[in-house]
Amino acid sequence: MDIADLRDRILKQDRRALARAITLVESARADHRAHAGELLEFLRGNGKQALRIGLSGTPGVGKSTFIESFGMMLTAKGLKVAVLAVDPSSARSGGSILGDKTRMERLSRDPNAFIRPSPSQSHLGGVARRTREAVALCEAFGFDVVLIETVGVGQSETVVAEMSDLFLLLLAPAGGDELQGVKRGIMEMADIILVNKADGELKSTAMRTCADYAGALRLLRKRPQDPEGFPKAMTVSALQEDGLEKSWEEMTALTEWRRESGHWDMRRSAQADYWFHEEVRQGVLALLESGDVKAAIDQLGAQVSAGEVTPSAAADRVLGMLDLKTG
């Protein structure tokens, strides 16, 4: 495989080359991993930065509808938009974005948009790395905006927030008690909360819900990366394409402030460091799953249970087996 050629074609905005490169980074095969590493190294530091927007929301809240409307609005402004997904359930559903490409029918046909379904892989660590690498490829390609969608379950929000410049939380209009249902940790990650479906009969409920969340956001600890007024809550209707311009204005204002204040660069540096540590951890965990070590763990586990070895002595023996230099 000619990696230099693939790089050149990506830099020339050849979409087939991009799709091929993403397939390469998604592969678990050792030779593919090596090529992917080489390609990413080639493309590293080419100066292009997209605005990476993470978007999370529970099933049915309107993520696909929002991405379609919002994405079309951005491409109408002449911006190039890529859409990726972190979907821990995709192994089950067979790739959520692909599954509902009907909801993103217009966007998927737009020459300035690129939609990539989530790789089917149940292990979140693997999905995280592949998505992060796909983001880097889209950035090198020259997309202005990269949207990274995740369905709001479990840890996937953290994964997406840690690879985004802005993190949006999409919520549905709801009664008062349901506000409690949003975990504090997820609220704390949000830069902008969008209460969707603010149309028709749901409009007044949406406005009340929005006020509730705005109140809840004010109670959170102030973060250094926020100017006055952020994080904020607003209402939108993805279906009626209402409030989308306003939300984009807010995103732009926040982004500009962060760029000028240095928080943009600080966040990217902190994220790089986070992923470095995460990769080290994943690598060590993978070693524990490998043949000899796993067998020893199983055997020692039985001995520890039977009281024949102490837990720490058994752990020492396992750790002594790990060859971290060549693993």
Ligand SMILES: Nc1nc2c(ncn2[C@@H]2O[C@H](COP(=O)(O)OP(=O)(O)OP(=O)(O)O)[C@@H](O)[C@H]2O)c(=O)[nH]1
């Ligand atoms: N009234 C109203 N309905 C909406 C709006 N946005 C989405 N919907 C509807 O809500 C339903 C779910 O929308 P989707 O965009 O598929 O939601 P999703 O978050 O992508 O759902 P999953 O992919 O299952 O996680 C659909 O019937 C949409 O038509 C909106 O702004 N207003």
Ligand SMILES: [Mg+2]
């Ligand atoms: Mg969807």
